[in-house]
Amino acid sequence: MEISLEKAAELLKKSRNTVALTGAGISVESGIPPFRGKGGLWETMDPMEFAHIRAFRNNPEKVWDLLLRTMKDVLEKARPNPAHHALADMEKTGKLEAIITQNIDGLHQAAGNKKVIEFHGSFARIICTDCHRSLPIQELFLEELPPLCTCGGILRPDCVFFGENIPEDALYTAQEYSISCDLMLVIGTSAEVWPAADLPRMAKNRSALILEINPEPTSLTPISDGLLRGRAGELLPQLVARVQG
Incomplete structure (x- = not known):
């Protein structure tokens, strides 16, 4: 009520x-923007294709280019x-x-x-999939895709993808x-x-x-x-x- x-x-x-x-x-x-519902991100792209951990592991460059780059831009401007x-x-x-x-x-x-x-989890933090080094998203510059850690490992946001616990x-x-x-x-x-x-x-x-x-x-x-x-x-x-x- x-x-x-x-x-x-x-x-x-x-x-x-x-x-x-x-x-x-x-x-x-x-x-x-929300992920679900009217006007949500999943109206324009399939989460299983771009936000599942399997998709990231298979093609991190594609996921960074078509989803994560956009999210980074939006979140960095948000207050x-x-x-x-x-x-x-x-x-x-x-x-x-x-x-x-x-x-x-x-x-x-x-x-x-x-x-x-x-x-x-949080997109405000970026972590290395190999050495688990963490850095703020503001320190990430997408000069190459996928972005790489100094150790050579692939960087990803420290948030939960579909398919993860x-x-x-x-x-x-x-x-x-x-x-x-x-x-x-x-x-x-x-x-x-x-x-x-x-x-x-x-x-x-x-x-x-x-x-x-x-x-x-x-x-x-x-x-x-x-x-x-x-x-x-x-x-x-x-x-x-x-x-x-």
Whole structure:
């Protein structure tokens, strides 16, 4: 059911352990297109051809040229929006324990959040497939494809490709936060991609309240305790102002 900002603020004020689960919707307002859904990247290209780990291993030059180069350009230009900054303010004031994000853009950290579990890894980091050396994406220059490490190994983004497992530490930590919180904010995600989709349900099974902030109802809405319907960049700053006021 839809609820008011005032009611949502009451839930947040009463919470002693709030965790946020964020998805692509929170970063759309920063100019980053989603992968799925209307206007998503997968409308224009087949993820199995360009985003599967097998495709990368078979032809890293093609994947870098047609997918990863574009993503690099988009992510380097993106900046945190008011929703990211509102979550950072919540953490600074002790009203947010951690963020579990399905996003790979690094914008939560750029906004100032410290406790961020990157469920799908991060495109903000580039790693070598041989020596595992890591470097920030800003230090990567695509003078040749695929880009190579100083050791000669092929460089790749430190994010999860199709066909790869969620990092074990990220999965375990996300589950721990989910079963220990008393309020989970679900922001900018339809909560349909597993295993991340299981986290709100895991929290709900441990008696946590679920508050959605999404433009439209989702498959999670029937079990959530309230839906703030609208854009996260507009609603989250207003919500934080009511909690802090």
